[in-house]
Amino acid sequence: MNRRDMIDMALRNLWKRRLRTALTVLGVVIGTASIVVMVSIGIGMNKGFASQLENWGSLQVIDVYPSGGMEYDKETDSMKQTKKQDELNAKAVESFRQMEHVEAVSPVVNEYLYLVTGKLVADASIIGIEPGAMTALGYQVAEGRALTEEDSKAIVVGGSVEFYNPKLSWEMRHSSEPPKVDVLNEKLSLTWDWNYGTRNADKSIKPIKVDAVGTLPADGNNSWSIIMPIKELENLQKEKKKWEESKSEGNTSSNSRKSKEYERVMVKVDEIDNVQKVQQQIKDMGFRASSLTDQLEAMKETTRMLRLVLGAIGAISMVVAAISITNTMVMAIYERTKEIGIMKVIGASLKDIKGLFLTEAAFIGFSGGIIGIIVSYGASFLVNFVAQRQGSTMQSAIPIWLALGGVAFSTAVGVIAGYLPAKRAMKLSALMAIKTE
Numbered sequence: 001m002n003r004r005d006m007i008d009m010a011l012r013n014l015w016k017r018r019l020r021t022a023l024t025v026l027g028v029v030i031g032t033a034s035i036v037v038m039v040s041i042g043i044g045m046n047k048g049f050a051s052q053l054e055n056w057g058s059l060q061v062i063d064v065y066p067s068g069g070m071e072y073d074k075e076t077d078s079m080k081q082t083k084k085q086d087e088l089n090a091k092a093v094e095s096f097r098q099m100e101h102v103e104a105v106s107p108v109v110n111e112y113l114y115l116v117t118g119k120l121v122a123d124a125s126i127i128g129i130e131p132g133a134m135t136a137l138g139y140q141v142a143e144g145r146a147l148t149e150e151d152s153k154a155i156v157v158g159g160s161v162e163f164y165n166p167k168l169s170w171e172m173r174h175s176s177e178p179p180k181v182d183v184l185n186e187k188l189s190l191t192w193d194w195n196y197g198t199r200n201a202d203k204s205i206k207p208i209k210v211d212a213v214g215t216l217p218a219d220g221n222n223s224w225s226i227i228m229p230i231k232e233l234e235n236l237q238k239e240k241k242k243w244e245e246s247k248s249e250g251n252t253s254s255n256s257r258k259s260k261e262y263e264r265v266m267v268k269v270d271e272i273d274n275v276q277k278v279q280q281q282i283k284d285m286g287f288r289a290s291s292l293t294d295q296l297e298a299m300k301e302t303t304r305m306l307r308l309v310l311g312a313i314g315a316i317s318m319v320v321a322a323i324s325i326t327n328t329m330v331m332a333i334y335e336r337t338k339e340i341g342i343m344k345v346i347g348a349s350l351k352d353i354k355g356l357f358l359t360e361a362a363f364i365g366f367s368g369g370i371i372g373i374i375v376s377y378g379a380s381f382l383v384n385f386v387a388q389r390q391g392s393t394m395q396s397a398i399p400i401w402l403a404l405g406g407v408a409f410s411t412a413v414g415v416i417a418g419y420l421p422a423k424r425a426m427k428l429s430a431l432m433a434i435k436t437e
Contacts, residue, residue, distance in 0.1 A: 001014055002086060003383070005057060005060070006352070006356055007090070007359060009053050009356060010356060010359040010360045010363060011393070013332070013360060013377070014360055014364070015315060017332070020196065020405065021328070021330070021364065022356070023324075024321075024325055024328045024364050024368075025141070025323050025367050025368045025371070026324075026368075026419075027320060027324040028318075028321045028324075028325070028364060028367075028368025028372065028410050028413070028414065029287070029368045029371045029372040029375060030317050030371065030372070031314070031317040031318035031319075031320065031321035031322075031368075031410070032317070032318070032321075032368060032369050032371075032372025032373065032375075032376070032406050032407075032409070032410045033372040033375040033376045033379060034313065034314035034317040035311065035314030035315060035317070035318060035406065035409070036372065036373065036376040036402060036403070037309070037314070037376050037380060037383070037396065038307075038310035038311055038313060038314040038404045039402060040178050040396040040397055040398045040402060041310060041383070042303060042306070042307030042310060042311075042316055042378065042393075042395040043308075043397045043398075043399065043402070044395035045303050045307075045394045045395070046296075046299075046300055047395070048395055049398050054366075058137065058138030058268070058274050058292075059275070059291070059292050059296065059391055060138075060266050060269045060270070061137055061138055061263075061266055061267065061269075061291065061292075062266070062267040062268075062278060062279050062282065062289050062291045062336075063266060063271065063273060063289065063290050063291065063305055064088065064089040064096070064264065064265040064267060064282055064287050064288070065088070065262055065263070065264055065267070065287065065288040066087065066261060066262075066263070066287065066288070067088075067286040067287050067288060070300070071315060078248055080350040083332075087261045088107075088261055088262045088263075088264075088265060088287060089261050089262065091109075091110045092265070092285075092287070093107055093262070093265055095423055096102070096282065098178060098267065099259045099267075099278060099279075099281060099282075101137055101269050101270050101271065101274040101277070102267055102268070102270070102278060102366070103268045103269065103270050104130075104133040104137060104267075104268040104346055104427045105130075105133070105231070105265065105267050105268070106133040106266050106341075107130070107230060107262040107264070107266075107289070108127060108128065108129055108230075108261070108262065108263050108264040108265065108266055109129075109230050109233050109234060109237070109262070110125070110127060110239050110263065111126045111127035111128070111129075111168055111233060111237060111240075111263075111331050112124070112125055112126070112235070112263055112429055113126050113190050113191065113192050113236075114190070114191050114193070114194065114196055114265065115130075115157070115161065115163075115182060115188060115189075115190060115226060116188070116189050116190075116196055116197070116207060117163065117183070117186045117189070117341070118177060118186075118187075118193060118433065119166075119167075119197055119199055120163040120164065120165060120166070120181060120197075121163065121164060121165075121166045122161050122162060122163045123161075123382055123421070124161065124190070124226045125224060125225045125326065126225070126226050126228060126233055127222070127225050127226070127227050127228075128227075128228055128229065128230035128231075128232070128233030128234065128326065129147075129227065129229075129230055129266070130229075130230055131146075131147035131148055131149055131151050131154075131229045131230075132147075132149040133268070134146045134156070135146045136268045137266050137268055138181045138268075139216065139217070139222065139227060140157070140217060140220065141156060141214040141215065141216065141219045142159055142214075142215050142218070143184065143214060143215045143216060143297055144156070144212070144213050144214030144217060146214060147213070147214075147227065147228070147229060148214075151213065151229055152229060152231075152232055153208070153209060153210045153211055153232060154211050154212075154213045154214070154228065154229070155188070155190075155210045155211070155212050155213070155226050155227065155228040156213060156214040156215065156216060156226065156227040156228075157183045157212050157214075157215050157216065157226050157239065158215070158216045158217050158218075158220075158222055158223045158225045158226060159215050159216050159217050159218030159219075159220070159223050160224050161183075161223075161224060161225035161226065161371050162178040163178060163181045163377035164178060164179070165179070165197075166195075166196065166197035166198050167197060167198060175261055177385075181213040183215065184212050184213075184214075184215065185207070185211070186210055187311060187365060188209070188210050188211070189207030189208060189209050189210060189431055190207060190236065191205055191208070192205065192240045192243075193207075193269070194224060195203035195207040203314060204243070206244060208236055208239075210228070216398055217368065223355075237265070242358050243310060244399075252288070259285075266431075267282070267289075272293065272298055275293045276297075277290055277294060279291055279293075280339035282334050283434075297359075314344065318409075318413060319402050319409075321410075321413065322413050322414075322416065322417040323366065323417070325361055325364055325413070325414055325417035325418060326417045329357055329360065329361055329362070329417070329418045329421035330358070330421045332360070332421070333421055333424055333425050337435070350426045353422070353425050353426050354423070354425070354426050356421045356422075357418055357421055357422035357425055358415055358422050360434070361414045361415055361418020361419075361421075362411055362415050362418070363416055364412070364414050364418075365411040365413050365414020365417075366407065366411045366414065367411045368409065368410050368414070369406055369407035369408075369409070369410030370407060372396075372406060372410060372426065373403045373406050374408060376398060376403075376406070377398060377403075379396075380396035380397070382396050383395070383396040384396055386398055421431070
């Protein structure tokens with residue numbers, strides 16, 4: 001018996017008992033849909049966590065800090081003191097660049113200054129980075145462009161930075177709408193004079209002219225910050241330090257950064273799957289390192305048990321469907337005993353008999369899987385619609401691999417469930433089967 005004849009005979013046999021076949025397929029549909037929807041909710045929750053964390057920054061960026069300090073120890077589930085080892089300096093930065101899977105590296109310098117335009121002032125948290133690495137490190141630009149290697153006095157301003165008139169009282173500033181300033185078309189300067197614009201302003205401090213080339217999104221994690229080239233910020237810090245020393249008769253400011261050692265370095269990894277590997281390499285060098293993937297893994301861990309429970313519920317439905325397939329095939333053997341005997345007498349091999357029943361069982365599983373996937377997509381859409389209406393972050397996501405896996409799994413369950421009945425059909429005596437009415 002060739003494969004085409006076997007498939008044609010299997011389909012005709014299933015169609016003859018279409019009510020029983022439909023009920024059996026329905027069981028597979030429910031089982032497949034249950035598993036796929038339950039798993040999709042777990043996948044959707046993980047995607048929701050990742051999307052939420054991406055609003056805080058890039059999941060592929062590792063923050064590196066100097067060695068020495070407190071660090072979380074997974075083995076003891078507590079904070080531990082780390083030993084002071086190598087400095088986080090230019091040499092360390094270069095060693096990070098040489099690591100496998102590392103795309104970009106930039107030291108980070110932070111400073112608090114004032115951004116001024118005309119008579120208006122804005123409090124500014126300045127972040128100094130390597131300008132060419134800005135986009136790679138996850139800083140997205142809403143308007144204008146990102147910093148480039150050619151930029152010197154350029155800045156990118158956060159979308160939430162607000163200007164105010166320093167001559168107004170605190171109550172008056174907050175009782176009215178802040179003035180709107182188009183930073184991309186205004187003349188801007190930076191200063192550390194907190195009395196700028198008032199009668200107490202220090203005339204010895206000359207504001208540093210800068211040019212805004214872009215803005216950051218107003219809803220981003222750095223919406224209140226200003227990005228500028230690290231070298232320019234370091235030069236500005238030197239000027240500030242000189243001014244402070246002149247005011248304090250040679251004493252350095254208490255918050256000055258240690259010479260040639262960075263407070264933080266950002267490392268961009270090529271793929272999110274390689275973040276933990278690179279992060280561990282950096283820790284092995286003696287530095288403290290953290291990334292948003294740490295929080296993502298913690299979130300996934302908290303939902304892992306929930307996903308196992310949801311998957312188990314779906315698996316129970318599939319087990320019931322498998323029992324239903326086995327029952328259907330056993331009943332088919334009893335009803336078709338004489339037919340099986342005739343097939344053996346006219347020359348059908350045991351392999352043909354076994355293949356026929358396994359083909360019928362596989363068709364039940366396959367068709368149930370296909371319909372189950374269609375139902376799953378509908379249920380997933382309904383879950384997401386209801387969650388959106390209620391403002392819930394829970395969602396369902398069915399990737400293509402899950403859909404294909406669901407069909408393959410249901411087909412495999414059908415074949416496995418039909419194996420024992422097929423073996424039973426093979427063992428029937430041809431003569432006894434023909435005599436059976």
